[in-house]
Amino acid sequence: MKAVVLLSGGIDSSTTLALALRQGFNACALSVDYGQRHRQELEAAKRIARSLGASLHRIVSLDLRAFGASALTADLPVPKGRDAALMSSEIPSTYVPARNTILLSLALAWAEVLESGDVFIGANAVDYSGYPDCRPEYLEQFERLANLATKAGVEKRVCYRIHAPLLRSTKAEIIRIGTEAGVDFSLTRSCYDPSPQGLACGACDACILRRRGFEGAGIPDPTRYA
Amino acid sequence: MKAVVLLSGGIDSSTTLALALRQGFNACALSVDYGQRHRQELEAAKRIARSLGASLHRIVSLDLRAFGASALTADLPVPKGRDAALMSSEIPSTYVPARNTILLSLALAWAEVLESGDVFIGANAVDYSGYPDCRPEYLEQFERLANLATKAGVEKRVCYRIHAPLLRSTKAEIIRIGTEAGVDFSLTRSCYDPSPQGLACGACDACILRRRGFEGAGIPDPTRYA
Numbered sequence: 001m002k003a004v005v006l007l008s009g010g011i012d013s014s015t016t017l018a019l020a021l022r023q024g025f026n027a028c029a030l031s032v033d034y035g036q037r038h039r040q041e042l043e044a045a046k047r048i049a050r051s052l053g054a055s056l057h058r059i060v061s062l063d064l065r066a067f068g069a070s071a072l073t074a075d076l077p078v079p080k081g082r083d084a085a086l087m088s089s090e091i092p093s094t095y096v097p098a099r100n101t102i103l104l105s106l107a108l109a110w111a112e113v114l115e116s117g118d119v120f121i122g123a124n125a126v127d128y129s130g131y132p133d134c135r136p137e138y139l140e141q142f143e144r145l146a147n148l149a150t151k152a153g154v155e156k157r158v159c160y161r162i163h164a165p166l167l168r169s170t171k172a173e174i175i176r177i178g179t180e181a182g183v184d185f186s187l188t189r190s191c192y193d194p195s196p197q198g199l200a201c202g203a204c205d206a207c208i209l210r211r212r213g214f215e216g217a218g219i220p221d222p223t224r225y226a
Numbered sequence: 227m228k229a230v231v232l233l234s235g236g237i238d239s240s241t242t243l244a245l246a247l248r249q250g251f252n253a254c255a256l257s258v259d260y261g262q263r264h265r266q267e268l269e270a271a272k273r274i275a276r277s278l279g280a281s282l283h284r285i286v287s288l289d290l291r292a293f294g295a296s297a298l299t300a301d302l303p304v305p306k307g308r309d310a311a312l313m314s315s316e317i318p319s320t321y322v323p324a325r326n327t328i329l330l331s332l333a334l335a336w337a338e339v340l341e342s343g344d345v346f347i348g349a350n351a352v353d354y355s356g357y358p359d360c361r362p363e364y365l366e367q368f369e370r371l372a373n374l375a376t377k378a379g380v381e382k383r384v385c386y387r388i389h390a391p392l393l394r395s396t397k398a399e400i401i402r403i404g405t406e407a408g409v410d411f412s413l414t415r416s417c418y419d420p421s422p423q424g425l426a427c428g429a430c431d432a433c434i435l436r437r438r439g440f441e442g443a444g445i446p447d448p449t450r451y452a
Contacts, residue, residue, distance in 0.1 A: 098335035
């Protein structure tokens with residue numbers, strides 16, 4: 001059975017891909033080039049899709065910079081050195097408006113074409129509690145929408161399901177799960193502000209969460225920091 | 227107050243833009259270049275946005291051809307000469323998977339950036355009853371999703387509303403409403419398969435509905451047919 005797996009090239013989506021494959025799905029990985037400044041993510045996604053054995057990997061281009069207003073797609077400074085309490089209570093400027101809604105709608109379109117009802121997303125409600133579109137109630141609502149939105153759903157040929165297997169896991173747990181499922185984390189990229197050589201900054205929210213995750217998991221961190 | 231108005235360049239979305247302006251909204255028109263073969267739509271959208279007085283018009287590029295499977299984006303023949311009963315009972319091959327979900331998610335992203343809660347779409351459940359994502363229950367579900375999906379919605383700074391003012395109108399009614407609201411329909415394009423010179427084929431579903439709409443409205447059809 002086919003499943004569409006959203007793959008950004010970071011820890012969570014790579015682990016999600018490994019879990020979809022382990023559940024026996026014929027995993028079709030989908031990455032979106034939405035003008036992110038960390039384009040090394042897309043290169044990481046390609047390496048991970050190949051290394052884990054996704055049966056297809058498609059990259060869809062969508063230029064969100066037309067809308068402005070996010071550090072990930074515009075030329076605003078990436079916040080550095082924030083503490084965990086702030087990270088989890090405040091929606092950061094790296095928030096991309098409606099990002100998961102856009103990503104899930106693209107995944108849904110491809111799933112419909114593939115006649116698959118299963119969409120996997122590495123959404124996480126623990127470390128990213130500040131992102132509204134990472135919450136369980138949001139994902140449940142999208143699942144209901146998917147079944148109303150599509151020819152296959154309306155004709156009851158397919159029942160759409162949004163799988164977010166890491167929704168309630170901490171970063172340390174995800175790193176343990178991913179390691180057991182065969183993810184080579186040296187291939188993944190998390191940094192919001194990497195050097196041109198691909199070295200992680202070590203100070204943005206994503207680097208801080210990643211580093212603490214490896215520490216918490218008791219697994220050596222393969223990341224090359226600047 | 228700002229509103230995002232999805233504008234394809236056809237009769238329904240042009241009339242919707244005119245209605246949003248007439249309701250006093252500062253209308254920000256959004257067109258999506260999703261690899262449609264009738265690119266003349268986008269040129270029509272530009273002319274209409276200018277002619278009606280949209281305060282902004284943005285075109286976002288998204289290449290859906292990566293997913294295949296639709297006559298509007300791939301190289302399949304466009305169905306011609308279908309009768310009305312068939313048109314309204316069968317989902318046509320011109321169906322674009324998850325199209326309105328993708329369009330609404332992009333509109334939502336821009337609305338969030340603009341700090342607007344109002345999104346207008348020219349969805350119609352009468353002539354396009356075969357499209358699942360043109361039904362009232364689908365649009366209500368998207369509205370619920372929008373309020374869960376976004377920073378502004380969650381923080382209750384904005385209450386999102388999806389406006390589909392033409393949802394229950396016939397094509398003839400839409401043409402009358404649009405004419406009263408000042409739409410110059412000679413600027414709009416509906417044909418799924420226009421000639422390189424921009425002449426409408428007269429035989430695809432969109433041309434048939436358009437022609438009958440003008441007949442039903444008792445308004446001269448300004449379309450140039452091949």
